[in-house]
Amino acid sequence: MTEPLARGDITLNPAQRAAVEHGDGPLLVLAGAGSGKTRVLTARVARLVGALEVPPHRVLAVTFTNKAAGEMRERIARLLGAEPRGMWIGTFHGLGARLLRLHADRVGRTPEYTIYDEDDTLTVVRRLMDRARVSVKDFAPKAVAAAISDAKNALVPPDEYARLAMTPLAKAVAPVYTAMEPTLRAQNAVSFDDLLVLPVQLLREHADLQSHYAARFAHLLVDEYQDTNHAQYEFVRLVAGPQGNVAVVGDDDQSIYGWRGADIRNILDFERDYPGAHVVRLEENYRSTPGILALANVVIAQNAARRGKTLRATRPDGEPVTVVKALDDRDEADAIADAIETRRMNLRERPSEFAVLYRTNAQSRAIEESLRRRSIPYRLVGAVRFYDRREVRDLLAWLRLAANPADDEAFRRAITAPRRGIGDATVELLAEAARERGVSLLEMSRRVGELDGVRPATRAALGEVAALADRFREQAADASVDRLIVAILEATGYDEALRAEGPEGLDRLDNVRAMVEGAAETVVDDGGELGLRPLDHFLQKAMLVTAADQLGADADAVTLMTVHTAKGLEFPVVFIAGMEDGLFPLARAFDDPEMLEEERRLLYVAITRAERKLTLTWAMSRRRNGELMPGIVSSFLSPVPRELYEAQQTPKLRGSASAYAFTSPSARRPGAPVSRPTVWETPPDEESQVAPRYIKGARVRHKAFGSGTILELSGSGRDTKVTVEFDDETVGRKRLVVAFAGLEREDD
Numbered sequence: 001m002t003e004p005l006a007r008g009d010i011t012l013n014p015a016q017r018a019a020v021e022h023g024d025g026p027l028l029v030l031a032g033a034g035s036g037k038t039r040v041l042t043a044r045v046a047r048l049v050g051a052l053e054v055p056p057h058r059v060l061a062v063t064f065t066n067k068a069a070g071e072m073r074e075r076i077a078r079l080l081g082a083e084p085r086g087m088w089i090g091t092f093h094g095l096g097a098r099l100l101r102l103h104a105d106r107v108g109r110t111p112e113y114t115i116y117d118e119d120d121t122l123t124v125v126r127r128l129m130d131r132a133r134v135s136v137k138d139f140a141p142k143a144v145a146a147a148i149s150d151a152k153n154a155l156v157p158p159d160e161y162a163r164l165a166m167t168p169l170a171k172a173v174a175p176v177y178t179a180m181e182p183t184l185r186a187q188n189a190v191s192f193d194d195l196l197v198l199p200v201q202l203l204r205e206h207a208d209l210q211s212h213y214a215a216r217f218a219h220l221l222v223d224e225y226q227d228t229n230h231a232q233y234e235f236v237r238l239v240a241g242p243q244g245n246v247a248v249v250g251d252d253d254q255s256i257y258g259w260r261g262a263d264i265r266n267i268l269d270f271e272r273d274y275p276g277a278h279v280v281r282l283e284e285n286y287r288s289t290p291g292i293l294a295l296a297n298v299v300i301a302q303n304a305a306r307r308g309k310t311l312r313a314t315r316p317d318g319e320p321v322t323v324v325k326a327l328d329d330r331d332e333a334d335a336i337a338d339a340i341e342t343r344r345m346n347l348r349e350r351p352s353e354f355a356v357l358y359r360t361n362a363q364s365r366a367i368e369e370s371l372r373r374r375s376i377p378y379r380l381v382g383a384v385r386f387y388d389r390r391e392v393r394d395l396l397a398w399l400r401l402a403a404n405p406a407d408d409e410a411f412r413r414a415i416t417a418p419r420r421g422i423g424d425a426t427v428e429l430l431a432e433a434a435r436e437r438g439v440s441l442l443e444m445s446r447r448v449g450e451l452d453g454v455r456p457a458t459r460a461a462l463g464e465v466a467a468l469a470d471r472f473r474e475q476a477a478d479a480s481v482d483r484l485i486v487a488i489l490e491a492t493g494y495d496e497a498l499r500a501e502g503p504e505g506l507d508r509l510d511n512v513r514a515m516v517e518g519a520a521e522t523v524v525d526d527g528g529e530l531g532l533r534p535l536d537h538f539l540q541k542a543m544l545v546t547a548a549d550q551l552g553a554d555a556d557a558v559t560l561m562t563v564h565t566a567k568g569l570e571f572p573v574v575f576i577a578g579m580e581d582g583l584f585p586l587a588r589a590f591d592d593p594e595m596l597e598e599e600r601r602l603l604y605v606a607i608t609r610a611e612r613k614l615t616l617t618w619a620m621s622r623r624r625n626g627e628l629m630p631g632i633v634s635s636f637l638s639p640v641p642r643e644l645y646e647a648q649q650t651p652k653l654r655g656s657a658s659a660y661a662f663t664s665p666s667a668r669r670p671g672a673p674v675s676r677p678t679v680w681e682t683p684p685d686e687e688s689q690v691a692p693r694y695i696k697g698a699r700v701r702h703k704a705f706g707s708g709t710i711l712e713l714s715g716s717g718r719d720t721k722v723t724v725e726f727d728d729e730t731v732g733r734k735r736l737v738v739a740f741a742g743l744e745r746e747d748d
Contacts, residue, residue: 010043010079019247019280020044026274027247028225028267032311033296033608034287034570037249041221042072044247045087046079048219057086058218060239064227065568066091066545088217092232093544096195099202101536106206107198108185112536114400114407115543116184119388121145121191123409124183125176132175139172147173148180152193153229153261155200187440188406192543196231203238214241224568225250225270229261237273244274252307253300256564256602258594264305285311285608287570289318292607292614295644300604302639303597311608321645322615323579323637327653329366329622335650336575336617337370338721340558342737343573343613344376351377355559355571357606359584363577364560377557382565387542391498391508392515396542398488399481401442402472403535408434411441414469418497420461426454430462442469468492481519481538485512563606574610576603579618580631603636616645620653651714694722694738699746705731707746 012020016036019029020043031037045061048054063069069090077083088095101111116124125145129136134144147169151161158181162174184190190198203210220240222228225248228236240246248270255264271277285293290313297310326332336356343349356367364380371378386392394417400410408431415422427441433451434444445462448454454462468491475484489495489512498505498512519538559571578584585599607614619631694700698710700722708726711733720738736743 010039010046012039012043013284015280015282015284016040016043019249019282020047022247022278022280024243024245026244026270026277028270028274028277028279029247029249029282030267030279030307030309031249031251031282032285032309033251033254033605034285035282035311036284036286037223037251037282038068038072038075040282041223041249042075042079045072045076045084045221049076049084049087050080054218055086056084057088058216059084059087059221060095060217060219061087061089061221062095062223062236063089063091064224066094066541068223068568069094091544092228092235093192093195094540096199096235097540097544099199100190100195103202103206103209106202106209109188109190110404112188112404114187114189114404114410115195115540116189116191116409117543118145118192119393120189120409123412124180128176128179128183129172132179134172134176139169143169144173144176148177149191149193150261151177152191152197153231155197155231155234186406186438187408188404189409193231196229196235200231200234200238203235210238210241213239214243218243218245220246222246222248223250226252226255226264226267227257227262228266229257229263231261233263233266246274252305253303253309253601254567254605256567256598256605258598264598268305268307281309283309283312284314286314287611288608288614289313289315289612291318291321291644292610295321295614295640296604296607298640298644299600299607299636302636303600305594305597315612319613322613322648323645324615324617324648324650325633325653326617326619326650327621327656328628329363329578329619330370331650331652332577332617332619333366333370334652336367336577336615337374337376338737339575339615340371340376340573341374341735342721345734345736346741349573350556351558352556353572354575355561355566355569355573355609356575356577357561357563357566357609358577359563359586359602360578361562363583367560367577371558378560379555379557381559381561386511386514387545389508389511391511394494395485395488395512395515396539398469398472398492399476399484399535399539401469402476402484403533403539405442405469405473406440408441411445411465411469415461415465418492418494420465422458422461422465426458426462429453442466476533476535481534482516484535485516485519563602566609567605570609570611572611573613574606574615576606576614576616578622579616579634579637580622581633581635582629582631583622584634585636600636603634694720694743694745700724700743701746702726702734702736703742705734708734 013036016039019027019040029037029040031040041061045059048059049056061069061072063072073084073089076087088098090098097115100107100109100113104111104113122141122145125148126136126141129139129141129144158174158178161170161177165171165174180191184194203213217239220236222236227250236246236248248267250267252264252267255262255267258264271279288296293311293313300306324332324335326335340351340354343354344351358364358367361382368378368380387396394413397410397413397417400407401414404410412427415427429451430441430444430448434441437444439447446466448459448462471491472484472488475487479487495509495512498509501508563576581587584603585596589595589599616637618633621628622631623629694710694713696710696713699707700710701707702724705724705726706728708724710722711725712723714721721735722738722741722743723733723735724743725733
C-alpha cells in the first residue's frame, strides 16, 4: 500500500491512486469485484473538494442504490472532516426526482407530484387498456406495462412506438402508451421510469437548463456504469456537457441487467463516446480468497464481450471451493442447511455470515423448509418490501392524497382504508364524471351532489373522505410526517379497523408503528432540503427504496436471495444453489449468445460475493411445475480444472442407485456445450475411513462440550454425522460432522 492521501485516513494502491489523481477529461475505471471502487470514488471526490478546492455544489455523484449513496456521503464527510454541503449524491431515479421537482412546471406537473410505483402504474395500465378496448385476456397488463417501460428506457416516444408497431402485442400497447402521459399528467404523477425519461426530456428540450447544469457540475462521477440503460446514458452525456469531466466506474464482467434495458456497450464503447479517455484497471481483490478468485477468473474468461481483466487476491489461501452433487432439490436444500448447521457448531460462525444465492425465487421454498426444520433463522430478501405491505400502502395512500389532491390512484385506495361502503360502481361513476369535467376524483367527491343515482349514505361517505383529505393537507404544511400518520390513524379509525382483524391485524399494527418511527427519522435526516415539506421527502424516499436498501446489518440470520439482488453485497460464506443447465444458465439462454454471456456474468457476480468459503450445489433431479425433471451439471462449470474445487456427494445420493450415473451429453439442448459429468463424482477410494470408529452408544470427548454418548449416526465417509448427548446439561444434545468435530473416543 502507498502513503495515505494528504487529507483523510485512506490509503490507495497504485491503480487506485491513478484513478483518484486523474485530472480533467473523461476517465474510465474498470473495477473488478472487491477491488475497492467505492474507496476510489470517495477518495476522488475528497481530493476534488479538499485538495483541488472544487466547490461541493459543483460535483455530481450518481450511484445505483440509496444505501450506496448514503455510505458515499458519510465516507466523503469523514475524509473532508465536514459534510459536503450542496453536493448532489444519489441514484439516477433520486436525482431525476430532484431535478423534476425543481422544474416540474416544464413537464406539466407541480413540485408535489406523486411517484407511482410498479403496482400503481400497472393499475393505470389496466384502466387505459379497458378504455382502449384492449382485452386483458389476450394481452396481460404486466406485458403491456413492461413493453411501455422498455420503450421509455430506450427513449422511444409514443408516436414513434405506434409507427413501428408490427406485432399484435406492440399494436395493443401503442394506444395505451399514447394515453399514458396525458393520464399521469392529469393526476400530477410520474411513473418510476419517468424519473429517468422526463429529466432527459427537460435537458433535451430546454437548452437553458442543459447549459445551466453542464456548467454547474464541473465534475460528474457515475458508479456501476455497466448497468446504465439508454436513458441513463443520455442523462450522463447531457450533464457532462462539452467539458467532458466525467469519471465512470464499472465492471463489464458484472453487467447483469440487460433484461431490463441495461446496455453493456455503454462501458465497452466508452472511449468511442469520450475520445481520449484515460482507462484504469483495478484488479487487486480485497474480498475473496485466491481459490474463489481462481474459479471466478476461469468462468468469466469464457465470455467474448469483455474488456479483459484478471482478479488478483490480496488475502491468504483459505478453504477450497466445494461443488456438491445432490439427489434432488430437497436433498440439495438439506445439504446446504446441514453445512450451515455444522459450521455454526464447529466454527462458531453466526447465521448472518451465511448467504444462499439462487437464480430464481422459486428455489427458495425447499431451502426455507430445510432451515426451518433445523430452527436456523433466515431472512428472505427481495420478497415483500416493507413499503409494499398492505397496511403501509393504505397509509401511504392517505399521505399521497394529502400531498397531491390530483392523485386518483391514492384516492381509490384511501376510500378503502378503512372501508366506507363506497362500491366499485360508485367509484366508476365518479371517475367518468371527473373525466368529463377534467377534475380529480377527490374534487369530484366534493361535487358528488351533481351526480344522480348515488345513495345518501355514499354521498356522506365521499364527503367525509374529501373533508379528511383537506384536513390532512392543511396539517402536512406544518406537521412532521410521524405526527401526520398518527393523525390519519385516529381520524380515519384505521388503527381500530386493524385491531378488529385479530392477531394478524395486531402484526400489521406493529408495521404501522415501524412506519411512524421511520417517518420520524426521515424528518430528522431529510427535512428542509429544497424547501419542500417533510411529507414530500418522506414519500419520495418510500417510493424509491429498494430491496438492497432495506437489507440491514443487524439481523443475525441466514440471508436467502437471488443473485441479482446480491449484486454489490458480500458474505463470509456463500452457497450458490441450482447449478444446472436450464436453471443456471436458464434454458432460453442457449438460443441467445448475448443472454448466455449475461448468465455467465451473473455466475461471476455470485462467485465473487464470497469472502472465505464458497459452495456450489446441483441436483440430479429437480421439481419444476409439479414434475420431477432430470438435471445436468451447469455447462458454465465445464472449463473449471479439477484442482480448483473439491467434489462432494450428499449421503443420500451416495446411498442411491444414481450415485455414479450421469446423464448422457446427448441429452443436452442443441448447441449447448458438453460438460464432463464424471469430474463431479467422488470415487469410493477417496472416502474417509473414520466412520467405523464410531458406533451407537460409544463414549466420546469434545474439546468444547466435554464428554457424551453417541445416540445416532448418519451418512458416511467425510459426511458422517453423529448426534451426541453431552453430560453437561447446559450443552445438551448436539449434531456434529465427525470429520470436523475433533471428537475422541474415551476408550482410545
